[in-house]
Amino acid sequence: APARATPEPKAPRDFVALHSVDPTILHEIRYVTPHNFVGERIDGYRQPLCILTRPAAEALRAAQRRLLPQGYSLKVYDCYRPQRAVDHFVRWAEDLDDQTMKAEFYPNVDKTRLFADGYIAEKSGHSRGSTVDLTLVKLPAHPTRPYRPGEPLTPCFAPRDERFPDNSVDMGTGYDCFDTLSHTLDPRITGEQRANRMQLKNTLEDLGFVNLAEEWWHYTFKPEAYPDTYFDFPVARSSLAGHRWTALPTDAPSAIGYSPARVR
Numbered sequence: 001a002p003a004r005a006t007p008e009p010k011a012p013r014d015f016v017a018l019h020s021v022d023p024t025i026l027h028e029i030r031y032v033t034p035h036n037f038v039g040e041r042i043d044g045y046r047q048p049l050c051i052l053t054r055p056a057a058e059a060l061r062a063a064q065r066r067l068l069p070q071g072y073s074l075k076v077y078d079c080y081r082p083q084r085a086v087d088h089f090v091r092w093a094e095d096l097d098d099q100t101m102k103a104e105f106y107p108n109v110d111k112t113r114l115f116a117d118g119y120i121a122e123k124s125g126h127s128r129g130s131t132v133d134l135t136l137v138k139l140p141a142h143p144t145r146p147y148r149p150g151e152p153l154t155p156c157f158a159p160r161d162e163r164f165p166d167n168s169v170d171m172g173t174g175y176d177c178f179d180t181l182s183h184t185l186d187p188r189i190t191g192e193q194r195a196n197r198m199q200l201k202n203t204l205e206d207l208g209f210v211n212l213a214e215e216w217w218h219y220t221f222k223p224e225a226y227p228d229t230y231f232d233f234p235v236a237r238s239s240l241a242g243h244r245w246t247a248l249p250t251d252a253p254s255a256i257g258y259s260p261a262r263v264r
C-alpha cells in the first residue's frame with residue numbers, strides 16, 4: 001500500500017480565524033509573503049489568515065469597536081505563529097551569510113544579536129495563540145503595493161515617506177524594524193508618532209493586552225488560554241476545519257488526530 005503522509009496537527013476548538021469574529025479588521029500577514037526580515041515566505045504560513053484563541057480575537061473586536069467611531073482600524077501583521085515558523089527564523093539567524101533584508105529590517109543591529117536583544121524569540125508567545133502584531137490605519141485605508149523581491153531597500157526607521165509604503169499611521173518605524181527606535185517608549189519618538197503608539201497601547205491595554213517593551217506592534221492578551229503550549233498547526237483554513245464559523249461544507253470529513261465537533 002502507498003505510504004500515507006503524516007496528518008498535520010489541527011488547532012484546538014477554541015482557536016478562530018479573526019475575520020470570522022470581526023470582518024472589519026484589516027490584514028497584512030507578512031510571513032506568508034517575501035516582505036519580511038527573512039525575505040521569503042515563512043514555513044507553516046499557507047494562507048494570509050490571522051488565527052487566534054477566541055478570547056484574544058474577541059478582545060480585538062472590542063478594540064475595533066472603540067476605534068472605528070474615531071476613524072481608525074486595526075491592521076494585523078501576524079497572529080498565531082507555528083513553532084515550525086519560529087524554527088525557520090532560528091535557522092535563518094544561524095546563516096550569517098544571508099543578510100538579504102538587513103538594509104530594511106535591521107540596518108543597525110548585528111544579525112547575531114536579534115534574539116539576544118529581544119526582537120525575535122526561540123519560543124514565541126505567538127505560538128501560544130494569544131499574541132498579535134498589529135498597527136492602526138486611519139480610515140479610509142489606502143491600497144498598498146506588494147514588495148518585489150530584489151527591489152532596493154530603505155531602512156525601516158527612515159522618514160515615513162521614504163520607508164516601504166504602509167497604509168498605517170506613522171509609528172516612527174515600520175513593522176518588524178529591529179532597532180531601539182521600535183522600543184515602544186523610546187524617548188526619541190515624539191509628537192504624532194508617540195501619540196499613535198500611545199493610542200494603540202492605551203486601547204489594547206484597556207482590553208487586557210500587554211505590550212512587549214522592545215516592539216510597539218507586539219501585544220499578548222492575558223490571561224493566556226494556553227500559557228505553556230507551543231502549537232505547530234499550519235496557518236491554514238484546514239487547521240480550523242470543522243470549527244464553528246468556518247466556511248467548509250458541514251459534511252467535510254472530520255480531521256484525523258484532533259477532531260472537534262462539527263457544526264451541523
Ligand SMILES: C[C@@H](N)C(=O)N[C@H](C)C(=O)O
Pocket residue numbers: 078118119120121122123124125126133176215218
Ligand atoms: C519577530 C517579531 N515579529 C516578534 O514577534 N518578536 C517577538 C519577540 C517574538 O518572536 O515572539
Ligand SMILES: [Zn+2]
Pocket residue numbers: 078126131132133217218219
Ligand atoms: Zn510579535
